[in-house]
Amino acid sequence: MNKEARIFNFSSGPGVIPTPVLERARDEMLSLNGSGMSVMEMSHRSEIFEEILSFAEQGIRDILALPNDYRVLFLQGGASLQFSMVPLNFLPSDGSSDYVVTGVWGEKAVNEARKCRGGVNVIYDGKRDGYRTVPDQGELRVSSDAAYIHYTSNETIDGLEFSYDLDGAGVPIICDASSNILSKPIDISRYALIYAGAQKNLGPSGVTVVIIKDELLERAPAGLPTLLDYRNFAENNSMPNTPNTWGVYLIGLVCEWLKELGGVTSIAKINAEKAAMIYEAIDSSDGFYIGRAKRSARSRMNVTFQLPTAELDGKFCTQAEAAGMSGLRGHRSVGGIRSSIYNAFPKTGVERLVDFMADFAATNG
Numbered sequence: 225m226n227k228e229a230r231i232f233n234f235s236s237g238p239g240v241i242p243t244p245v246l247e248r249a250r251d252e253m254l255s256l257n258g259s260g261m262s263v264m265e266m267s268h269r270s271e272i273f274e275e276i277l278s279f280a281e282q283g284i285r286d287i288l289a290l291p292n293d294y295r296v297l298f299l300q301g302g303a304s305l306q307f308s309m310v311p312l313n314f315l316p317s318d319g320s321s322d323y324v325v326t327g328v329w330g331e332k333a334v335n336e337a338r339k340c341r342g343g344v345n346v347i348y349d350g351k352r353d354g355y356r357t358v359p360d361q362g363e364l365r366v367s368s369d370a371a372y373i374h375y376t377s378n379e380t381i382d383g384l385e386f387s388y389d390l391d392g393a394g395v396p397i398i399c400d401a402s403s404n405i406l407s408k409p410i411d412i413s414r415y416a417l418i419y420a421g422a423q424k425n426l427g428p429s430g431v432t433v434v435i436i437k438d439e440l441l442e443r444a445p446a447g448l449p450t451l452l453d454y455r456n457f458a459e460n461n462s463m464p465n466t467p468n469t470w471g472v473y474l475i476g477l478v479c480e481w482l483k484e485l486g487g488v489t490s491i492a493k494i495n496a497e498k499a500a501m502i503y504e505a506i507d508s509s510d511g512f513y514i515g516r517a518k519r520s521a522r523s524r525m526n527v528t529f530q531l532p533t534a535e536l537d538g539k540f541c542t543q544a545e546a547a548g549m550s551g552l553r554g555h556r557s558v559g560g561i562r563s564s565i566y567n568a569f570p571k572t573g574v575e576r577l578v579d580f581m582a583d584f585a586a587t588n589g
């Protein structure tokens with residue numbers, strides 16, 4: 225199989241993985257580091273796997289320049305399990321939490337939190353405007369006694385992204401960064417907990433990265449079910465039970481790839497260029513393509529737009545597929561087009577898309 229056989233994959237998730245990472249994994253598939261086994265066949269208690277896990281952890285630590293009082297944990301259950309684990313661990317029954325809801329994922333997080341004990345205040349709800357924008361810091365009235373504030377730094381379905389790190393004014397910030405983790409530099413000191421399902425920017429599905437500050441970790445109550453207790457993962461090096469060994473291995477390789485590229489500063493520049501090319505194609509189309517998000521809230525990871533009719537949306541996706549571009553159909557709840565251009569998505573694919581957009585508008589506009 226040659227590289228030319230790879231399609232330009234705009235999938236929102238699981239999304240594209242860097243080709244050099246897949247090649248390396250292929251080369252190591254039958255025998256990892258001379259072990260005579262693939263990573264999927266070896267004990268997670270073996271020395272070789274412990275090294276793989278610390279390599280993945282170190283990769284994330286290096287890329288985000290994590291201070292020593294942050295832990296990196298590898299969990300399962302997807303980002304969605306975090307919607308429950310966060311309140312179970314950090315929302316006391318006599319306390320309350322603040323949620324900033326800018327899209328479908330934030331809404332799901334609220335729905336799960338409401339099943340737990342403790343109060344849930346939605347301090348910003350973008351639903352009434354159909355999830356087109358994100359609030360400025362100044363619009364948010366954080367409850368000073370909240371146990372935490374939860375927000376979604378990039379809403380994958382709607383294509384909205386915060387361009388700044390939220391300031392909690394002393395209240396711990398918990399962030400679902402599933403679809404933009406490691407895509408740009410962040411001010412880590414603002415966050416008490418960041419979580420991300422790996423399948424967008426970090427590797428394969430089935431493993432969730434949780435970055436958590438010790439100070440927050442210490443607030444978890446005693447008596448939680450073992451596998452829902454962050455402390456148990458922290459105390460057991462992410463292995464109170466068998467982790468997703470394959471997923472952790474690939475995350476290590478993806479981090480190594482990103483570091484060689486120059487880390488978050490370099491990838492942020494590339495990501496901004498890629499997104500700007502598509503937004504430019506939208507804005508210069510005389511209204512043929514209509515961007516979904518308000519300009520100030522445009523995502524660099526998921527560019528969402530629509531054509532004059534749903535029929536043209538469909539035709540666009542079908543013809544794009546024939547031209548070597550897959551995964552452009554918008555989420556069924558919002559329709560339209562969504563081009564997901566995560567870290568691993570190549571700039572040449574974006575060039576192909578904007579050329580296609582111009583041609584398609586010329587013949588169908």
Ligand SMILES: *Cc1c(COP(=O)(O)O)cnc(C)c1O
Nearest residue numbers: 302303304329380400402403421
């Ligand atoms: C994909 C996604 C999720 C859900 O992830 P799962 O791993 O499928 O549970 C949650 N939040 C955001 C922002 C996402 O993009």
